[in-house]
Amino acid sequence: MSDTGEEWQVARRRKGASRKLKSVQVSSASIGFQEDLDVGKLLKRIRDTTSELRCKEFWQKWKEQLLVTASRSLAKLSENSEDHLEKDSEGSVHQQLQCVCYGLGSFSSCVSSRYQLAMLLMLLDAGQIPLQDCSVYDPIFSSAERDILRELGLTVLTENEEGKRLATKPTLFYLMHCGKALYNNLLWKNWSAQSLSLVVIIGNSFTSMRERSIEREFKQQYSYISEAVDLCEERKLPCPSHLIDVFSDTAIISFPANNLKEIPQSNWTDSPEPQYQHCHDLEIIQRETQI
Template sequence: MSDTGEEWQVARRRKGAARRSKSLQVSSTSTCCQEQMDIGIIVKRIRDTLSELRCEEFWQEWKGQLLVAGSASSSSKLPEKRDPEEQLEEGREGRLRPQLECVCYGLGSFSSCVSARYQLAMLLLLLDAGQIPLKDCSVYDPVFSSGERDVLRELGLTVLTENEEGKHLAMKPTLFYLMHCGKALYNNLLWKNWSAQRLSLVIIIGNSFSGMRERMIEREFTRDYSYISKAVDLCEERRLPCPSRLIDVFNDTSIITFPSNGLNRSQQSTWAELSEPQYQHCPDLEIILRETQN
């Protein structure tokens, strides 16, 4: 491992401590230091971490699961007008262009947090495996410093300028990479895409929905995170492996998909609730809301 043992210890959480959104864990001191970071050094650290992960046995299973999910989701794309010449060219070459886009929220301060750096490196591996162009991956976290945004652009990613609060509408098959994000972010994403047609386009790599339900009081879970509560019975979760030495980085991670056959068989009442989540009963929301002007 390229990082020092001391640096690694900084990133580790105490065993049994409640997980909080990484977006709430960055000190003003570290943010200040990031403004003066050497972009080249940070990019090299990320690429070194990427190379390390590529040699890990568990990465092959992550890759395989993504390819299976991406193939299924691509067959559920929305109807669109296609250029006849483009279709003819693809037919001649016997291929289809990569269909997936990617949206990543809540990475955290990857210049100072080792866990966040590993998660960013894993994102880059997944993009490569899924043949998703770097520019087609949009990333956002309110805690990114200007230096970190420059690093992400240097890597080729698209940095969003607006806090969407997770409310991103999937217009085509989309991978949402949400590592250890707050439940409200997942809930907002589901609300925005709450229809059988839209959810079939959604692939999530993040925390297990069933795990969220197990860790909460059922009544509060249904009241505060109603879309996740309903999605548990609509989605298919596949737990992704995690080596013990990276347990604080990739623990409780699943790939979550919404098979069309299950969505289409669901009762019509499933889609009746369309109200935007408000979270008035959630003092510990684990999400940074966008700033509003009075």
């Protein structure tokens, strides 16, 4: 049996695990294993996984949705300014996106994380986003994993931003199966019509988050997601049954300018930073508790 086949037997036995926060405590034995990684072998596995996904029908639909959403978002921006657009040698305008990826998980030991990394690389290629313009971070990355990400050409962040990254140009945020607090923090940091119009998210469906939560607690603990549900446009992304633990409940989320214009100015100005003191199931590694 191939390595991929053996890995998927393990993945199926862990069904449901990837839906939980991937940034969890890692044992010292596991860290030691990661530091002794065979870099060449892992890079080959990542590239093999990428080649496998490219042959899947659902990938074409992901690619189409990314290009359509990015095109619509940037076309709307270009009506007012070309600050985020560049022209090639022939004078044609082409789209410029950057990317931020949080919470990828330990892709050296977790099959789901490795598939999600492969998908990220494919999306960057499809969106013509230079590898160095994609910043990645997870508190549980080992030094060997960080080296591999740099070898791939990605930019590895050194600080735990807790998702609080302000979009100053059109940005794709790739947050696969991350905790709600990470999404909530991201929305808070970009809580203005100008900033949200620059944000595109590939991650968990906001609508599904709300449907699976107790309404009162959801509004209280994750108020920015709660409000964003009615502001955003979600397009569900397909997921084949054999990859249900990897890509389930994923959507591409954008914020149409027309929706943002309908919000009273007071909603933007009264935007306190999220506090999670009373949240007992916080799915995020905060700066003061990172490993």
